[in-house]
Amino acid sequence: MKKKFSILTLALCLMLGAVGCSNNSSSSSSSNASSAASSSGDSSEKVELNISAAASLQEAMVELEKEFKNINPDVKLTVNLGSSGSLMQQIQEGAPCDLFISAGAKQMDTLVEDGTVEKDAVKTLLTNDLVLVAAKGEKVDSLDALKTDDVEKIAIGDPESVPAGKYAKEVLDNTKLYDNVKDKLVLAKDVKEVLSWVQKGNADVGFVYLSDATGVDDVDVVLTTDDDSHSEIAYPVAVLKDSKQAKVAQQFEDFLLSDTAQNILEKHGFNKVK
Structure with a gap:
């Protein structure tokens, strides 16, 4: 009787062990699948691009952002508007910024001088009256x-x-x-x-x-x-040297210089780059 009981006990332990292994295997598979899904989903996650732009671009930027998202739906634009001098100081103090649009050369020149922006990276985006x-x-x-x-x-x-x-x-x-x-x-x-x-x-x-x-x-x-x-009213634009999203920031700059974006800017009272 004791022998039978021992055999039954052993069988029961083996069954429970098998179930446990099955659950662990299932849990491991589920974890691996979740990890794989997360890894494969990285390519579709939105890239955040921080733009610091002169306050005078406020209305135009709304339309520019909408048009750019039609082309690059996975890019989220975070636009910080203000006076060019204030934006320059924020950048110098470490505020997140990938691309800077100034309403004057002085502020951009300062960032070039302190090494925040490469001189060759600066382009003229538009002019104004x-x-x-x-x-x-x-x-x-x-x-x-x-x-x-x-x-x-x-x-x-x-x-x-x-x-x-x-x-x-x-x-x-x-x-x-x-x-x-x-x-x-x-x-x-x-x-x-x-x-x-x-x-x-x-x-x-x-x-x-x-x-x-x-x-x-x-x-x-x-x-x-x-x-x-007065001095020439030109708006310089540049990708910051240490931008963590330099490639995408360059794509946005190229878009700003495209005919599509230049037409939008002209509609809002700016002058196209000649």
Whole structure:
């Protein structure tokens, strides 16, 4: 009887062991399959591309991003907009950025000088025009009108960090108006804030890019400044030297320079690269 019981016990242990091995094998197979699936799925995971771009590109960038995603659906664009000076400082302090679009050469040149960007990598993306805008109904029709009592506040971007503000100051200097209107100047953090102040009546007039005023109904473009009254308004673009997504960033830059993207930029008031 004891012998039979021992045999039954042994058989039961063998059966349980077989089941355990089967479960372990199944678990191992499942784990391997999951690992393989994860590995094979890497190719379809989205690549995040960090773009730092001048605030004046805000509206155009929405359409550019949509068009680029039609071509590269697996690329996620994270766009950081701001004044070129602020963006430059963020990049220098280690903020994630794969591609930089500045509204002025000064900021890009600084990144070239400190080794963040290769000099040969810099290209001109587009050009722009500087215009004087006024709230509808304002009695301003020339630069000389800025000296009159009809204009109490003139909004410009901070010349130290905002390229549009730098160009505006150049215009005022070169037309001998600066000393007459310097007490009327109010400095904004970027060109979009300048436009907003004029729209809300916080400033009588402001200097912005033509692209900023394009399609805006509640301001009038009083005049377009002469090209020889300020430095050339060109937007340089470059992939950062240490970009972890350099290949994809280069693809986005090539797209920006394509006819498709250039047509979009022109529609938003920018000038195509010649």
